[in-house]
Amino acid sequence: EVGPDALRFFFLMRKPDSQLEFDLELAIKESQENPVYYVQYAHARLCSIDRQAAAKKVQPMLPDQVPLERLQEPEEYRLLKTLADYPALVAGAAEGLAPHRIIFYLLDLAGLFHSYYNKHKVITDDPGLTAARLRLCRAMKIVFRNGLHLVGLNAPEKM
Structure with a gap:
């Protein structure tokens, strides 16, 4: 069964004047291939770092x-x-009635974050480095939560 977040995400990925191609199998996958899962998992992973x-x-x-x-x-x-x-992206998306821009931004940010997470430890033996990386992660968590909520999606803390 496809959840409301997946449906909304897939609809919002498209410009209003473009044709929607909905891939049911992709929408229910719990993997990096599913874009809504990928973005929501980034937020959940950031929450996990805080925990x-x-x-x-x-x-x-x-x-x-x-x-x-x-x-x-x-x-x-x-x-x-x-x-x-x-901030400029959100303002532009609002002015242009283009929520798909927020979706694409979140996908890009998720890709950057997942790559970063796989390459670098956030919590290290170095208190200064750990504090800086935690601050970066908390900023990302705020942006993911805000962006997901702006387009009417949940920002799960665990997945």
């Missing part, structure tokens, strides 16, 4: 104390740039 940090008793730093200069990896720069683009 892991709490379980390991990682001490949070005040925002002005987080050494963001520790974010030096090329993937981190790409994530930061993509996050910085979000």
Whole structure:
């Protein structure tokens, strides 16, 4: 059975003037091939990172104390740039009545995040690096939750 999030996501992936091709098998897959699963899983994975940090008793730093200069990896720069683009993207999507732009943005961000997650540990033995990476992950979590809610989709914390 196809859930409401999958239906809405697939409809919103298309421009209003384009033809909808709905792949039922893809819409029910729980894998990276299913775009709604891929985006929602990114949010759930980010929530899991927060839970892991709490379980390991990682001490949070005040925002002005987080050494963001520790974010030096090329993937981190790409994530930061993509996050910085979000406000203008939302404004443009609203002005142009183009929710598909938010969907494509979330898909791109999910791809960048999953690649980053598979390559780099967020919680490390280095408190400064961990704090910076947690701050980056929390920013992504906020953007995923906001973007999903803007287009009427759930942002699950566990999957």
